[in-house]
Amino acid sequence: MSKTLAAVGGALLLIAAAESPAHHSVWAEFDRDRPVEMRGRFIEMDWINPHSWVHFEVTADDGEKTVWAAETPPPNQLIRQGWRRSDIQPDDEIVVRGYAARNGSLRVWAQSVAIVVQGGQELPEPKIVLSLFEPNPEGVPDGVLPGRR
Amino acid sequence: MSGLDQKATAIGLVAAGLLVLLSAAEAQDFSPAKNRFGQPDFEGIWQVLDPAPHYDIEPHGARYGVPAGLGIIVDPADGRIPYTAAGLAKRDANRADLSADPIARCYKPGVPHIMYLPFPLQIVQSRNLVTINSEYVHNTRVIYLHRDDHFGEGEIDLWNGDSVGRFEGDSLVTDVFNFHPDVWLDRSGNHAGGPTLRVNERFTLIDPDTIRYEATLTDPENFTQPWTIRTYLYRHKDPSKRILEYECHAYAENSLGPPELPEAP
Amino acid sequence: MTSRAAIAVFIGVLSLLGSGLGSAQSVFRAAPPAGPPPEPGPVDRMPDGKPDLSGNWSIAVSVGDIAAHIVRIDGEPVEAVDRAIPYTPVYARLRDEAESRMYEEPELHCYMSGVPSHMWRQGYSGAGLIIQQTEDYIVFLHEFQGSRRIVPLAERERVPDSIRLFMGDGIGRWEGDTLVIETTNLTGITWLDTSGNRHSDRLVVTERFTPINNDAYSYEATFVDPEAYTAPWTIAAPMTRGGDPNAEILEFACIEGNTDHLHYTEEVGGPSRIGPDIR
Numbered sequence: 216m217s218k219t220l221a222a223v224g225g226a227l228l229l230i231a232a233a234e235s236p237a238h239h240s241v242w243a244e245f246d247r248d249r250p251v252e253m254r255g256r257f258i259e260m261d262w263i264n265p266h267s268w269v270h271f272e273v274t275a276d277d278g279e280k281t282v283w284a285a286e287t288p289p290p291n292q293l294i295r296q297g298w299r300r301s302d303i304q305p306d307d308e309i310v311v312r313g314y315a316a317r318n319g320s321l322r323v324w325a326q327s328v329a330i331v332v333q334g335g336q337e338l339p340e341p342k343i344v345l346s347l348f349e350p351n352p353e354g355v356p357d358g359v360l361p362g363r364r
Numbered sequence: 365m366s367g368l369d370q371k372a373t374a375i376g377l378v379a380a381g382l383l384v385l386l387s388a389a390e391a392q393d394f395s396p397a398k399n400r401f402g403q404p405d406f407e408g409i410w411q412v413l414d415p416a417p418h419y420d421i422e423p424h425g426a427r428y429g430v431p432a433g434l435g436i437i438v439d440p441a442d443g444r445i446p447y448t449a450a451g452l453a454k455r456d457a458n459r460a461d462l463s464a465d466p467i468a469r470c471y472k473p474g475v476p477h478i479m480y481l482p483f484p485l486q487i488v489q490s491r492n493l494v495t496i497n498s499e500y501v502h503n504t505r506v507i508y509l510h511r512d513d514h515f516g517e518g519e520i521d522l523w524n525g526d527s528v529g530r531f532e533g534d535s536l537v538t539d540v541f542n543f544h545p546d547v548w549l550d551r552s553g554n555h556a557g558g559p560t561l562r563v564n565e566r567f568t569l570i571d572p573d574t575i576r577y578e579a580t581l582t583d584p585e586n587f588t589q590p591w592t593i594r595t596y597l598y599r600h601k602d603p604s605k606r607i608l609e610y611e612c613h614a615y616a617e618n619s620l621g622p623p624e625l626p627e628a629p
Numbered sequence: 630m631t632s633r634a635a636i637a638v639f640i641g642v643l644s645l646l647g648s649g650l651g652s653a654q655s656v657f658r659a660a661p662p663a664g665p666p667p668e669p670g671p672v673d674r675m676p677d678g679k680p681d682l683s684g685n686w687s688i689a690v691s692v693g694d695i696a697a698h699i700v701r702i703d704g705e706p707v708e709a710v711d712r713a714i715p716y717t718p719v720y721a722r723l724r725d726e727a728e729s730r731m732y733e734e735p736e737l738h739c740y741m742s743g744v745p746s747h748m749w750r751q752g753y754s755g756a757g758l759i760i761q762q763t764e765d766y767i768v769f770l771h772e773f774q775g776s777r778r779i780v781p782l783a784e785r786e787r788v789p790d791s792i793r794l795f796m797g798d799g800i801g802r803w804e805g806d807t808l809v810i811e812t813t814n815l816t817g818i819t820w821l822d823t824s825g826n827r828h829s830d831r832l833v834v835t836e837r838f839t840p841i842n843n844d845a846y847s848y849e850a851t852f853v854d855p856e857a858y859t860a861p862w863t864i865a866a867p868m869t870r871g872g873d874p875n876a877e878i879l880e881f882a883c884i885e886g887n888t889d890h891l892h893y894t895e896e897v898g899g900p901s902r903i904g905p906d907i908r
Contacts, residue, residue, distance in 0.1 A: 294520060504777050506877070614795075
């Protein structure tokens with residue numbers, strides 16, 4: 216009984232984690248049957264409630280560049296996952312995993328964001344700043360939240 | 365210095381001295397009740413009486429729909445906000461586009477404007493928190509008593525800022541940091557916000573039913589010096605008074621209301 | 630509890646309590662999470678001897694499906710298979726139309742979540758519900774949507790029937806160690822969960838908070854609404870106080886950056902139906 220529950224729970228964990236902070240509105244625009252992974256050059260980020268936006272430029276194989284916007288949970292959640300505003304700088308490269316828009320617009324509902332090139336250097340390991348698939352593996356870094364120093 | 369100037373200066377000095385004497389007199393004569401944590405007890409439902417600062421915290425004459433006001437700035441002595449050139453440019457830009465007023469959009473009024481809105485607020489105290497619960501769009505400021513540090517500069521934008529507080533004698537003093545850049549101080553385009561702003565408040569009961577509220581604003585980007593406002597909050601005495609709701613954005617045309625019910629099957 | 634553990638617990642509770650997200654009401658209901666019942670123990674009290682609920686809390690009600698927690702309908706206990714809200718015909722139809730009415734989700738429009746649903750709305754990294762209690766008032770603050778209710782702990786006159794409040798008019802009283810809050814004057818706009826279970830503005834909710842030990846209370850809520858329900862129904866769930874006495878919540882600025890309504894198209898009541906957002 217407990218093994219089955221654990222197996223079922225694991226699958227549900229993935230779905231629940233993906234859906235849990237989102238309103239249904241998100242699934243009106245984005246398609247949970249179209250997961251995507253994209254790599255691009257970070258441009259800027261809007262740290263706003265109730266959802267923040269990551270703007271990044273993707274270069275296709277043929278060199279064509281398009282600007283995408285990834286919608287994330289709100290800053291209240293991002294900051295508690297240890298993501299600081301200063302973590303990603305313009306021209307860093309990021310990998311965004313999430314779900315594509317139903318209508319083909321250049322938007323993604325982001326479930327994870329990781330930095331792969333920082334300050335011109337390829338990182339040996341991607342630095343995950345957001346992962347709703349699993350909690351921040353490093354916990355909240357020291358010094359992010361006040362009263363916790 | 366001419367005779368008139370000397371007189372003006374002398375009056376100014378006497379006035380300043382009177383202000384100090386008045387403050388001292390208020391502070392000395394009254395000692396507020398303490399709650400079970402030994403904190404001076406600010407609990408109750410409060411509201412400013414003067415409608416003018418909500419419109420314009422500087423001295424101003426009346427205009428249609430706006431009452432005249434002597435201003436609530438007590439330092440500097442001329443009662444005007446000591447803007448830098450950048451601060452003044454932003455104020456002028458605000459005045460040219462009053463639709464950007466947070467209140468016009470039902471946005472958070474922020475700190476200190478929340479304290480002198482034309483809406484009641486209820487103060488509730490517990491061991492680690494003082495909450496200031498305004499009726500305006502369910503805005504609640506939480507002042508944390510258990511810590512004295514903040515988020516790093518620029519790490520988060522909060523309309524109300526991040527407030528920490530402690531009790532100093534009979535006063536509640538706060539340190540507020542991490543402001544959103546778009547906070548206004550009134551409905552006339554005066555502003556104080558952004559990552560370099562710091563606000564320090566002092567709440568003092570001068571009698572059982574009156575709180576003297578002071579706030580000093582410091583921001584080298586926008587102001588040439590720290591400057592201070594002072595106003596008074598009065599206790600609502602009607603025993604049936606309570607905080608209701610003003611959910612601003614819910615009342616706009618085409619806002620979501622109760623559902624159109626389906627036909628009975 | 631670390632924020633990571635708190636996230637895991639939160640997600641774990643969600644996954645175990647059934648996934649009614651966006652789906653029509655199903656017959657089978659998942660059982661509440663297994664675990665030993667809390668042991669009775671001493672309880673922090675106010676100077677007047679009443680239990681002190683101050684602190685941060687989580688309540689094990691599924692944000693997606695309130696019906697999973699029904700324990701009684703019309704005063705009688707119900708089996709898991711019968712955990713269905715006893716809707717009137719019109720409100721049963723309203724519930725069935727949920728999929729096409731998702732634009733009416735109040736949080737999409739930056740409204741507070743209503744009573745009692747605000748209590749089990751999502752927390753971020755474990756943060757969410759804070760209760761502040763004095764001898765005269767109990768204040769509930771939820772970070773999500775900034776939902777806030779201030780409930781007096783003494784009898785007082787209700788607001789007139791013409792006044793509808795998102796968080797209703799709640800009045801608290803003590804029955805021994807149980808805090809009883811009765812809430813009236815709600816709107817018909819708020820939902821009971823995210824899958825579209827609703828109520829009318831005639832709803833009267835009676836909540837009961839009973840301490841077991843200092844960190845474990847039992848929570849019950851009874852819903853009476855002659856327009857929406859054919860009988861009173863009651864949910865029950867455990868409430869757990871978090872271990873961190875310094876837990877904090879952040880402000881929730883919603884209208885200031887809200888674009889959620891733009892997820893919908895014009896046909897589904899999109900931008901033409903938002904408030905004074907002029908961006």
